[in-house]
Amino acid sequence: MSVLYIRQPDGSHEKVPVTPENTRSYIESIPLYAEDDDPLFWPADRVREMQDEMLNRELDWVFEGHDYYKRTFKDGGIERGDIKGLDDLEKLPLTYKKDYMADADSFKLKPAEPTLYDWIFEVTYTTGSTTGMPTPFWNTIHDAHGIWQMLFRGIKLGGFPPYARGINLFPLGPVPHIGFFRARDIGMLGIGSLNMYGCTGMPHPEFPVHRSMDYAMDLIEGGKAEVWLGIASFMRRLIMKAELEGRDFSETKHIQALGEACPQAMRDDMKKRLQNMGAEDPFISNSYGFTEMQGALPECTDFSGCHNPAPNLYFFEVVDEETGKRVPDGERGLFCITHLNRRGTVLLRYVIGDLGALTHETCPHCGRTSERAVVAVGSTYATRTAELVKLKGTLINPEILRDGLAKTPGVQEYQIIFDKKDKDDPYSLDDLIVKIAPEDGFDRAKIEEEVQSKMVSAVEMRAKVEFVAMEEIYDPTVALKAYRVIDMRPKLD
Ligand SMILES: [Zn+2]
Known part of the structure; x- marks a missing residue:
């Protein structure tokens, strides 16, 4: 069971179950959370109005300086006036990974009058696709700020204990994927969080900066790690090894298992082993993330569904594989993302490559109104279409x-x-x-x-x-x- 840690005046925490009322108390207990005018709690019509406004501005940018969509829309006879809001979005064709991979640069916005915020901040790469070649995804300075806000709201949503000791267990890989670097940013944005880094990953012999799994285990034990972020199967291997060695992992409270599905049985197994190492009741959470959103949709509690942490940045839809039309809530189809506020790589109706389902019902656990990806198969949220x-x-x-x-x-x-x-x-x-x-x-x-x-x-x-x-x-x-x-x-x- 996941719990919320409500900080008391003496610095201790009261643990309460996730309910809409407790979520409100948790937010009220942390001034930065309370001050945030969080669209995840707005009524649906207010969100839709904001998203329509964002989409219109993004489309102005796209018609001005997006090579791929300017070409595609011209070929398809689509004019700027044809799309007035999200209701018209279905008039646009779907964008597939192969289109983006074929010419990633043509998906980068080239504004006529760039400002400081349009400078490239960083490039991350998509993980191995069917061809095995990573594709660059560019973030401008503007985009980086949007991502940080999304991560802040994701931390708030996931109910990370404030003033916690965290550990980044993503590999420091040869190619900059979002895992290690977004987990680093989560460390930076968490309320009073102190962070450690495992720095495992493929060595570059000339610069031996990479460290072993044993080092990561020492950090968890010696540094009393409470919050972990990493790839689900890697963390499970680490837990199994640590259990054999009889390590003390009693401080572990909250694990974000990312990068792949983490079904019920796998969560139960990890939890049981952690409890054998002294942990009380760790929450094993599985957020659904991908490069094209530069983060993840988090759960507020076990199998709550994965909430859109940034309705001001992203619009999600699930569409029929054949027709490209939206399917009703709960029905499985292609999971698509439309960027509403980006200045680097911009994607519209982009097919992520997963089959999934959405719900727009208010979350019964935390009371948030933003849409959630819901369990599509067995106890996992999404399944790769390529699989x-x-x-x-x-x-x-x-x-x-x-x-x-x-x-x-x-x-x-x-x-x-x-x-x-x-x-x-x-x-x-x-x-x-x-x-x-x-x-x-x-x-x-x-x-x-x-x-x-x-x-x-x-x-x-x-x-x-x-x-x-x-x-x-x-x-x-x-x-x-x-x-x-x-x-x-x-x-x-
Ligand atoms: Zn929720």
Whole structure:
């Protein structure tokens, strides 16, 4: 259970459950939160009016200096006057990752009269796509300020304990992705937060600044870390290693597991292990984030849905894959973002590449009115469209297999492999292999039986189950994330 930490005059904290009333008290207890005219609590019509205004200004900028959309709109016969607000947005075509990747520079705004705030502040890169090539995403000084405001409101929404000791467990990777750097900014903007940095990641031998997982564990233990940010599977590996070593992680209160889905069973597992290391009741939260929003949509409590932390910056919609039209709340479709207030890279109706669903209902937990991404599959918010695979001729969603495996008792880590029965014959039957690193003390035959029955009900085929050592599946010193689904089959056109 997640709780809110309401600071008392003597510096101690009162822990209260997340309810709309307690959320108000929590905000009132922190002057910077109370002073913030936070659009996440505004009534829907006031938000819509503000968003229409923002969109109109952004479109003026786009028609003035956005090469890609100027060209696309001209080709499509779309004029500035055709789009007066969000209701007209559906007249614009969807923008796909391949369009943006083909010419990222043409998505960068080139204003006629740039000011200081239009100078490039930084560039971050999208994570590996299907082609494996990262794409640059430019933030101007103006954009950086907007991002900081979004992160501030995200911290407020996530109920981070004020005056907490935090640790950034994202890898300091060779390519600047948002993980490490936005977690750094969260450290900067948190109320009175003191921050530590694990600095793990791929070494650059000439400048040996990178550090080991053991160093990160020492920081958590010695520095009494309360709030952690990092990639879900990396933090789980770290927790498992620390548990074996009998570390004292008793101060851990709040974990932001990011970068990938963190289903219920994985959260339960992390929580149980942390409790074995002395933590009282840690909140394992899974925010849904991506480069094109430079942050994440946070949860206010377990599975509350992921709230839009910045309705003044972003408009989200879920659209039908075929028609590009918006689908009703709760229905699954392509998750899209439209930038409402950006001066660097600007995207309109951009298809993130995930299938998800939205709700516009006021959050029953915290009382916020901004839209939320809701659980789309099993206990995860979004599933990569690219991850839908054909297995024996049927389109399946590996997320369902993943969900089933993660929930099987005794499965410590796993990997799902799609292969061919005859490796020399690309047309031979598909094979499903499930590698499992079992937990000690569990009956392997029982694990296998349970896994088989789950595979059969999910994809109507039996799997080859192999029990392996953990290192064979996931070595955190090499890989950023655990690769849980691998398709070994040759690509056929
Ligand atoms: Zn909420």
